[in-house]
Amino acid sequence: MSDAAVFSDITTQTDSLTTADGRPLKAALAAAQARARRRAFFLVLPLLAFVLLTFVAPIGQMLHRSVHNPGFTEHHDIASGAKTPIMVNLRQWFDDNADAAPDETAYAALAADLLVLRDLKAAGNVGTRINYERAGSRSLFTKAARNAKKLEPPYTEAILDLDEDWGDPALWQVMRGASSAYTLNFYLAAIDKTRDAGGNVVAVDEVRQVYVKLFLRTLFLSLLITVLCFVLAFPIAHLLATLPLRYSNLLMIFVLLPFWTSLLVRTTSWIVLLQSEGVLNDAMVATGILADENRIQMMYNQAGTIIAMTHILLPFMVLPLYSVMRPIDKSYVRAARSLGATSWTAFRRIYFPQTVPGIGAGALLVFILAVGYYITPALVGGADGQLISNFIAYHMTKSLNWSLAAALAAILLGGILILYWLYDQLVGIDNLKLG
C-alpha cells in the first residue's frame, strides 16, 4: 500500500485509524518511517565510518595523548609488544607518602626500580619522560640505570653519590607528577607554565617562554592575512561579478589557475621572486630604485610569511565573494541612486550589506586555514615568521614529545571553536554563503 493511499485513508477514515490490511495506522507509519531511516542510515554509513576512522578517532586519540603519557608507568617493548609496569616501588611510595620529602625508603624504592629499568633497557624512555618537564634529567636516569647493580644500602647516599641532582626537590616533584599517567602538565607547558618544587604553577624561565607568544603571533598574523585577503579580493570579485560573462570567465581562470597549482610550487616561486638576489630586488637594483647593498629582505622573515600566505589563500576569499556578488541585482543600486543617494551611500547602504554573507564565509575560511598553516611559514618564514603549527610539527616529528604537540593542538582547536562561536553570536552562522 502506498503512502499516499495511507494518507487518503486518514482523511476519510480518521476514526478507525487502521491501514487497509487492518494494522493500526500509527504502527504502520512508524514502521515505514523506520524503514526509511534505516535506508538513509545505511546510505551514509560508509561516509560515517570513514569520518569516524580518519577524523574523529585520530583527533580523539591526540586529545587523549595530551593528558595521558605512560612514559613513567609502563614500558612498551617494541619487538615483542609486551607492556610491563615500571617504577612500581617508587609509585607505591608516592601513593603512601603524599607531600613527604624523599627518605631512605623512597631511595630504596628508586634503587629497586632502577634495576628493573636496567634489565628492560627502559631508562632512556623514563628519563625522556622526566626530561620533558625537568631538563637534564635524561642522563640522570641512564647513568643511574647503568650503575644500578652497584647500588647498596644506605641508598640515599649511594644514589646521591652517583649524582647529587637526585636530591633536587624539583626532580621529585616531576616524578611524583609523572607517577600517574594522566596529567595536565603538558597543558601547563603549552602555556609556558610549570610546577615548582612545591607543586605550585609558576611561569617558566623567560629564555624558555615561547608558546604564548607564538599563539598570539599566529592569531595576529592570521587576522592580518584575512584582512589583506579581503582588501585584495573585494575589488577583484566585484569586477568579476559585473563584467560581461565572456570577460569574467577569462579573468576567473586567472584566479583559479594558482588555486589549482601545487602549494609547494607557489611557495617556492615566491622565494625566487622575493629573495634578496631574487627577481624583484634585481629589477629594483637594475632600475636604480635601490642601491645594490640595500636590497630589501622580503623572504625568510615575517614579511615572507604574510606575502606568500595572502597570495595562497586569496582564492578562498575571492570565490565566496564572487558567488554572493554575481546574483546581486544591479537595479537595487540604481534605485538608490535615483532616490538621491550618492554613489558612496548606495555602496555602503545597499550593495555592501548584500555581500556580507560572502565576506563572512571568505573570512572564516581564510582565517581558519591560516591559523593552521604549516608548510608555507616553514619554507619562507625564517625565524620570526614561524607559527604555532610549525612548533606542533616540530614536537610531532623532531622532539617526539607527542603529548606536548597534542596539548598545543588542543589549545589551537579550542581557540578556533571559541572564535567560531563568537562569529556565530555576532554574525550568525546562517548568514554564511559559500556558493
Added chain:
Amino acid sequence: MKKTLVLTTALTGLAFTASAAEVTVMSWGGAYTKSQVEAYHKPFTAETGITVNSVDADNPATPIKAQVEAGNVSVDVADVELSDAIRLCDEGLLEEIDTTLLTAAPDGTPATEDFIDGSLHDCAVANIVWTTLIGYDKDKLGGTEPTSIADFFDLEKYPGKRGMRKAAKTTLEMALMGDGVPAAEVYEVLATDEGVDRAFAKLDSIKDEVIWWEAGAQPPQLLADGEVTMTVVWNGRIFNAIAEEGKPFGLLWDGQIYDLDLFVVPKGAPNKDEAMEFIKFSTATEQLANQASWIPYGPARKSSIEKVGSFHSDPSIDMKVHMPTTEEHLANAVQNDFEFWVDYDAELNERFNAWLAN
C-alpha cells in the same frame, strides 16, 4: 591505545611489501647520497642482485625514531650522527650489530682492529668522518678572506648575511669558538649555564643577519644564489660545489667540528638480513676508500685511508688534502662530543627554538 595508533598510522602510510630482495637506505641527500650511491649501492646491487632504494631526510635519526615508535618501519639502513646513534641505541630503537662479522682488511686485519677509535658501537658502524665548517663566497668578500671563526661573527669586517643550521648542535659550539673559547674547552664551557648564555649572547650579535637552513644541500645553494656571503656548511657539500661546478667558494677550517656518520638498522626493519649484508659490504676497505673519491669525507677505516685517491672527475685533485682529519685542518678543531649531546640535545634545542622564535 598503541594499537589504534598503529592502525591509523598504517592507514596513512601503507607500506609496500617487498617481492624481490631489496633494502631501503636512508641518508642525507645531495652530494653525500650521490657518493654513497656510486660507492656502495651500485656495486652492492651488481654483486648481490639486491636492489637498493635510496631515500633522503634532513636528518635520518628523526624519521627513524618516529617510525619505530609508531611500529611502522620502512627503512632498513639509516645513516646517522654519533650522538643520535648512541641515543637511539639507548632507547632500544636499533637492532644490535655484530661487529665481528664485518669484512676484514685486505691484509687480514680484523675489522674490529681496522676501524678508527670510537667508530664501532653496539648498534652502529661508522663509515665516514665529516665536518661542519664555514664556507664563504670569495667574490663577495672583497679580496680579504676570513682566517678565524671569529670573522664569521664579525659583521663589520665582513658584512653580509650568514647561513646557519637551524639546530643547537654545532651552532652553539661555533658561537663559543667565535667568542674566543679554544676548541679544546668548548664542551667544558657549554656544560655550564653561563657558557650557554654566552653562546646565545654571541648568536644574538648576528641574529638579524642569519638565514637558517635545515637540509645539507641548502647552504651551497644559498651561497650560489648570493643570499649569504658566509655559511655554516658540511665540508663535502661545499667541496663538490667548488670541484664540480667551479664555484668561487672558500673554506675556513678554523673552528671546524668533525663528527662520525654511522650506519644503523632500526628495530623491526623489514629487510634486516639484507641490511646487515649491505652494511658489511659498504664498510669494506675498498668501498670506503672509493666513496672518498666522490666526496671529501674521511673513511672510518685505517686500511681505507691510505687507498684514498683523486677526485672521480678530476685526477688533479688529491682527495687526501681535503679531508677533515688532515693534520693542518686540525689546528683549532673539535670532535663533536656525543656524550654531551646525548644528554643536552633536547634541553638545548628547546632553548634554541625559544630563542629563535623571540
